[in-house]
Amino acid sequence: MGVCMDLEALFNIMGQLVGQDAPGEHEAGPAFHALMKSLLRFDYIVVFAYRGQERPIDLYSTFTPEEHVVFVSMYQAGPYLLDPFYSAAQEPKPGVWRMRELAPDRFFSSEYFRSYYTQTGLAEEIGFFVALENGITVVLSLMRREQSGVFSAAEFALLKKAEPVVVALVRHAWNDLGRRFDNAIARRGKGGRRAAHPETERVWRDLNLTDREAAIVELVLQGHSSESIGLRLGISTGTVKVHRRNVYRKLGISSQTQLLSIYLKSLG
CATH class of the missing domain: 1.10.10.10 (Winged helix-like DNA-binding domain superfamily/Winged helix DNA-binding domain)
Structure with missing residues (x-):
């Protein structure tokens, strides 16, 4: 499969990413979505922030309410601790990675894969890993369903070329995530601290x-x-x-x- 870019859309979104009016915290997700849409085809986007074992913060996603339950709510409840992307975020491993590059040797026959990951119906997931200060890593994931097939080598190479723009966007827009993690713990109160820190x-x-x-x-x-x-x-x-x-x-x-x-x- 060749790469089919929308150059007009690409240049438009690039114009929004520079200057004093560059996207802030609330505009960053849609800006990343528009940038990726100008480059290639995908089915879903989800952006998580990770800090230690704390429950990941979902910064942006394109799921329906029903899909959100599986991809976000169920994931945050505990399965994220077994996710190859979570493990890579802890190291951290900055860059652009295919899920299968990070997965352990028996991941696709593991019980986690059979009981949780197969519910997503994904053929492949690729993530941009951006390491920030205070042990925080933001992972911006592009997903394709089984019907869409995997990303081609040319598409993956294109995403790697786009990495510097994605890193700059994340570091500009999501530069106060430590506060958000702290606030999440405070909202749950003392009794909810276990949920925030499994x-x-x-x-x-x-x-x-x-x-x-x-x-x-x-x-x-x-x-x-x-x-x-x-x-x-x-x-x-x-x-x-x-x-x-x-x-x-x-x-x-x-x-x-x-x-x-x-x-x-x-x-x-």
């Missing part, structure tokens, strides 16, 4: 798992194979498998489906 360490401690067991099961839920986990933690594949069996025995479960259910309920 304490994964507390979850596993309450389930009587050791630190090593907790690290392994989180990587399992993210979609890492035993081999991948062993490499990341510096232990043998056999040791990883022993720890996994011990976790299943402690929790009285026999499947990753049950493990994910326990994890998400405990976070809730």
Whole structure:
């Protein structure tokens, strides 16, 4: 598939992105949408801000109310902690990335993928990762449904060329996100702080798992194979498998489906 740009629309939006009247916080999402629309075809856009394990802030999206439930509300409730884009935002990994470039080796056969991600009906997701101050990363995602197919190599190359403009837009428009994260916690009050800061360490401690067991099961839920986990933690594949069996025995479960259910309920 070739790239089909709307140059008139591109030049118009570029004119809006420069000068004293450059888009502010409320105009940035629509401006990014218009910029991307001038470059290529996609089905959805969603922009999230991440800070640590806190619930992501949805800055902009193009979903219907029904789609918003799956892509935003359900995601913010806990599944984001297992999302490859969330993991990349924590490192951070600035740049333009395809989801499959960031996903662990068993992500597409993981329970998270089967039980949550497949509900989105996406063929592919590409994200612009923009690292800001105070540990905040903004991820601007372009999505295509299965019917639309994946982004071509030429389209991906074009998005990488557009990165400097996207970075400048984000840094100009969303330069006070720390305040928004702090306000979100304050609005929930003391009783809601857990929802804003999911304490994964507390979850596993309450389930009587050791630190090593907790690290392994989180990587399992993210979609890492035993081999991948062993490499990341510096232990043998056999040791990883022993720890996994011990976790299943402690929790009285026999499947990753049950493990994910326990994890998400405990976070809730």
